[in-house]
Amino acid sequence: MSQLQFIHTADLHLDSPFIGLQYLPKTILNRIQESTFASFIKIVDNAISLKVDFVLIAGDLYDGEDRSIKAQARLRKQMIRLEQAGIEVFILHGNHDHLGGNWTTIDMPSNVHVFSSSVEMKSFITKKGQRVHLYGFSYPERHVTEKRINEYKKIEPADFHIGMLHGNVDGGSSDHQPYAPFTIGELLEKKMDYWALGHIHKQQFLHQDHHPYIVYPGNIQGRNRKEKGSKGCIVVNLSSHETTLSHIETADILWSDISIDASKIRTFSDLYLLCRKEMNHQRSSSQGVLLEMTIKNIEMLEKEAIEKIKNGELLEALQDGEEYEESFVWTISVNCHVKDQLVIEPTFKKELEQTLAELTQEESFEKALEDLYGNPYSSRYLEKMTEHEKKNLLQEAEQLVFELVHSNS
Ligand SMILES: [Mn+2]
Known part of the structure; x- marks a missing residue:
């Protein structure tokens, strides 16, 4: 005792x-x-x-x-x-x-x-x-x-x-x-x-x-x-x-993330069913769940399915009806890694990676944000960015670059 x-x-x-x-x-x-x-x-x-x-x-x-x-x-x-x-x-x-x-x-x-x-x-x-x-x-x-x-x-x-x-x-x-x-x-x-x-x-x-x-x-x-x-x-x-x-x-709402392996999936319908299944695994009798979803290994997916991830159709389908559930699993976002399926010419890829590495330097990072943080009006409303936020921002930027390259290739 x-x-x-x-x-x-x-x-x-x-x-x-x-x-x-x-x-x-x-x-x-x-x-x-x-x-x-x-x-x-x-x-x-x-x-x-x-x-x-x-x-x-x-x-x-x-x-x-x-x-x-x-x-x-x-x-x-x-x-x-x-x-x-x-x-x-x-x-x-x-x-x-x-x-x-x-x-x-x-x-x-x-x-x-x-x-x-x-x-x-x-x-x-x-x-x-x-x-x-x-x-x-x-x-x-x-x-x-x-x-x-x-x-x-x-x-x-x-x-x-x-x-x-x-x-x-x-x-x-x-x-x-x-x-x-x-x-x-x-x-x-x-x-x-x-x-x-x-x-x-x-x-x-x-x-x-x-x-x-x-x-x-x-x-x-x-x-x-x-x-x-x-x-x-x-x-x-x-x-x-x-x-x-x-x-x-004791939390009533759980923030969560999940990564979905699409390597064995081809059609949008199968992708949707797989996502739904994984969502139900996340469902909890005592909490509502807010879910960030990442779909990985999309090489086998049909173009149409990838399109539906990108234009938000999959997200909308996954959210449908969840607002009426007591134990909801609300998907906030669906991302996929285009990088995985991107075939880039090696010299270009090297250059791209080099540029991204340079951007992670403190100096260039600050330079990129100079206008925002240097502005006397906006800077009043900004807190100093944390390492975690910087990392996230860079990852998002990297993903954006790959997506732009992808859509033009
Ligand atoms: Mn606190």
């Missing part, structure tokens, strides 16, 4: 606007717009049914600095459910929902404890009588670029010490802003029993072989095609000699 059990979650991004999905059918768009709430409700369901000692939320509860009233009201409703179940909640606010914004605040029930803008310790005694010390701080403003880890100091006596921090591990993902940076070594020095992190949306265990676990639980609902795969929360069982973790998937 473990001595302490709690749920660690972060990056709820409640009421995410899901920009750019307005083209989807209304039923599916509604499901998506409700998905951050649906996922959080499931987390609370789990906290109540497991009778956990407490719930930790390590920042970015709200998506927008304005903390929509709707998001606050719905969060409050869930906090009240936890209050009625006798479960305390410890919260810190991150870069998305920092304390410096100008919003109307809805008061939370008394089981909710929010960390202030300086690192502080909150003491808590479980029903079994164990003393837990929790440490953390909320972002006073959006951009917290300085190190805050040095302000954490373990205070005895307590049975368990848990650090909460919303920030970026040094050398971590370039997809996230380098806020409140820290190294794994710096966290270990603090001699906590567990580090409940937030900020990075992909689940990561920075330290797990031996005491203490250092964990990014990831966000609770993928918000775009870059946030694929299982999303939810972590259930932590902590005792003086052992830590065990389990991930609970």
